[in-house]
Amino acid sequence: MLSDEDLHHLRRAVELGRRGLGDVSPNPPVGAVLVRNGNVVGEGWHRGAGLAHAEVEALAAAGDAARGATAYVSLEPCNHVGRTGPCTAALAEAGVARVVFGASDPNAEAAGGASALRAMGIEAVDAGLAEARRLIEAFEIALDADRPYLALKMAASVNGAIAARGGERRWLTGEAARALVRGLRIEHDAVMVGAGTVRVDDPQLTVRPPHARRVPYRRVVICERDPIPAASRVLDRADGVETVIVAPRTRAALFRELEGRASIVYAPDRDGQLDLRAALRELKTMGIRSALCEGGPTLAARLLAHGLVDRIHWLVAPAMIAGSAAVPSVAGVEEVDLSGWRFDEVRRVGDDVYLSGRIR
């Protein structure tokens, strides 16, 4: 059974694991804490593919103090030899007496850690901690899907409008909400918008202030039919961030002008309208395992309508935007079925409110 102390240390392991977000793709983020006689003797987290696993980092920090300790790991210790040795063996060698992990390993290739530990006489407890599962949500989905894990971020007034058309350009949400969005961008391999948003808002889609990621952060523009203007700021390479444009194959001629300015990926279309599922497949092929879609309303709605969104991050601003100039947050589709959607996170972020939930 798990004590409050167990939960405390396991949560700390999850917190440490979060530090690897943005750096560890295509690996899962993992954190580990070693505790002996109630004292934390080692901590670690996975810092990037090819680097030490979290358990190994924590063991190195603990040294001899690991003997007889309990290891708290956000994810079931791996049991395979990848770019590094199996963590189960490392834990056993160091004399760890007990392992408590937050989530079982969804990766068939690496799984079996708990059984391996038990076979070596080490107690292994699967805590089934929601936060630990949440930490590897993107990893787990990208593992099996033929597309990246896709999160949709929207910031809207209580009545669901994202801006006033033709209105003065201003932020709807406050500074704290924008900091949260910056954090979301860092966590995902790419940030994605539709061509309409580029035409209307001309965003840079960079992370400001900049944040170094071991896995380069990419900007993706989904052009469902037509190219974006060559002068768009998202095509500016000054900050060294790559831009990927996904375009309908039968309309390739229209996109020639943008070649050399960005990586153009041509995906199948139907009568000149991009096949979104195929477009996402292309992105995964390029190594993009998670993407944050930040709109606009049409791309968001179409991704939702096609069932291609895994999580929604919704920011509600204490505002109301009325009238014919109000831009709706989702538009252009006749139906979006989110039945079964639940908010699993609700909190105030400055003056705004952040709602988030996994879809299906």
Place this chain on the structure above:
Amino acid sequence: MLSDEDLHHLRRAVELGRRGLGDVSPNPPVGAVLVRNGNVVGEGWHRGAGLAHAEVEALAAAGDAARGATAYVSLEPCNHVGRTGPCTAALAEAGVARVVFGASDPNAEAAGGASALRAMGIEAVDAGLAEARRLIEAFEIALDADRPYLALKMAASVNGAIAARGGERRWLTGEAARALVRGLRIEHDAVMVGAGTVRVDDPQLTVRPPHARRVPYRRVVICERDPIPAASRVLDRADGVETVIVAPRTRAALFRELEGRASIVYAPDRDGQLDLRAALRELKTMGIRSALCEGGPTLAARLLAHGLVDRIHWLVAPAMIAGSAAVPSVAGVEEVDLSGWRFDEVRRVGDDVYLSGRIR
């Protein structure tokens, strides 16, 4: 200065005061706690106009134990002889040594309690507690305004739609949210909707399960131009709840049919369109000091656009309603200016999220 213990007891006084909501109009809800040597020796709350004030109830409960005690009162003790004697005198007579109150009295006629207590040698502390101010929000606004305190309640999907037009009739929000709305109805002297909502949804607007209020709860239908059907359920008197219809004076002829079915109040109009400000003035004249507007989108938007709403209660359901059939939460006006609006309450209510804030 206030200790944590002071705050604890003062919050308890506010909690007790809340029990009077729905019963005490036109008086403010008030709660009181008497504490001697760390022990609660008496509690009370105001139960209705003409009945004992909270302080007097608490003193009666404490008896001799009130001597030397501290009185925690959600509102500054009154200093005037209304239907009951001044509470300042009662507190002094009982030998109370110290009075801590949550909010100063906004009513000039009853104010001066703190000074009066001090003049009698009793320590009086104005804690300036936000919850205490919130408790008398409706009372305070109705005191000076020539209209009732007006709260707007909306329940919408994250993208701000309240329903799908012509869709199957179903609840967007869950049971806990509906229980919250029931509580809101009980707190206000009246619940109000526009004629369009009656035509489309045909609501009963009753409190289910019923709740006895000392101040009768009324249903108000704002008919900006045209009457509601005579068969509307809101006209059903079976449950003994009065219905008030506010109609444009120059179109009185159209409303003859409804006379006898409800109280019809004719208010000024402009070219047959009801003057909302004047309509609300009429309601106040009838003794309605607080009203909860539950839509529809047009009435809500027009009340907001005219600056007639004091507080918004917004329920967000984990849902998205897209397409041409989506009914927007606010409609029919070109601008709503809510600048300065803040959420002062944010919490999960079942699967939904409740956001609330005062409009200044």
